[in-house]
Amino acid sequence: MKWILFFPVVCFAEVTLPSMQEYSNGIAAVVNGKPITLETIRKEISPLASRVQVESKSLQDFQDRVVALQKEVLERIIEKELVVSAFEKSGGQIPENYLDSLYQDYIKDEFDGNRDNFMQFLKAQYKTEKSFKTELRDRAIVDYMREKVRHSIAEISPRKIQDYYLAHKEEFLEPEAVHFRQIMVKLPDANTKVEAVQKALKEGIPFADVAIKYSEDSKAIQGGDWGWIHRGDLRAELNDPAFSLEKGQYKGPITVNDFVFFVYAEDKKAQGYVPLETVKARVEHALSEFLTKQAYEKWIQELKDKASIRRF
Structure with a gap:
C-alpha cells in the first residue's frame, strides 16, 4: 500500500501529502467485485x-503511523464486507424496526437525544x-456473526478451565497486601491529640474507635479504614512502616x-496466586473470549481464502 491520505495537521503544518485522487483512481481495494474507496478509509481515519x-514524535513518525492505521x-x-456478505448469502436479515431502535438509542445515549448535535x-x-x-x-451483523461463532464453540470443560x-x-498473582x-492529626496543634492517641492505644482501645475520635482525615468516620492496599499505594514514609507490621500491630507517631x-x-495477605475456585468465573469468561476470538479469526481467514481481494 503506497497511498497516504491527506490530513490537515498543526504541528506538521509543512506536510503536503498527496490527495487521494492521485492513487488508484481513489480505490483502496476491491472485494468480490465491490470497491472500497480511499474516501471510505479517510472517513474512518479522520476522527x-x-x-x-x-x-507522533516527528513528521516521519506521523506518516508511518498514518500508513499503519490505513492498513x-x-x-x-x-473483513466487515466479507462478514456482511456471508450473512446476506445465508439469508440473514436485520429487521428495519431493530435498526431504527439502534439508531434512536445511539442518539439518546451519545447525544442525550439532541438530534441537532447528532447531525453536527x-x-x-x-x-x-x-x-x-x-x-x-x-455493526449489528458483525456482532451477530461473532455471537454465532461463540455459540458454535463446544461447552468449556473443567479441564480446559x-x-x-x-x-x-x-x-492471577496477588501481591502482598495490608488491610490498612x-x-x-495536623500540626502544629497535634501534641495534645498525639498524647491522647498514644494513651488510648496503650490502654487497648480498638484502633478504629481511636481513629473515629481523634483522626482528622476523610476516613475517620470509618475508623480510619482505607481498605486493602499494596506496596507503593502509600508514600514511602507510611508504606514501609505499614508493611513491616504484623496483623493487629500499629506504629506511630510518624x-x-x-x-x-x-x-x-x-x-x-502474603503474595500468592488466587485459587482457581475463587476466580473460576473470571477464568471461564477469559477462556470463552479467547476461544471465540480464535474461532472468529479462523473463520475470517477462511472467508478471505475463498474471496477475490485486490489491494492497491
Missing part, C-alpha cells in the same frame, strides 16, 4: 488524526443519515510534613 498527531482500517473494512456530528464525520444507518446495520488457569497463572487503617500519623495493620 483519529488528532490523536495520531499528538502521539489496519482497510483490513477491518475488508455526522457533518463533522462527513457522513449522512443513510450512510450512518448502513454502518449501524453492518484448569489448563487455561495454569497457562495464565501470572495473571490510619490516624492522622511525622510527615505537617501531619502526624499512626498506622495499623487490620489484616495481612
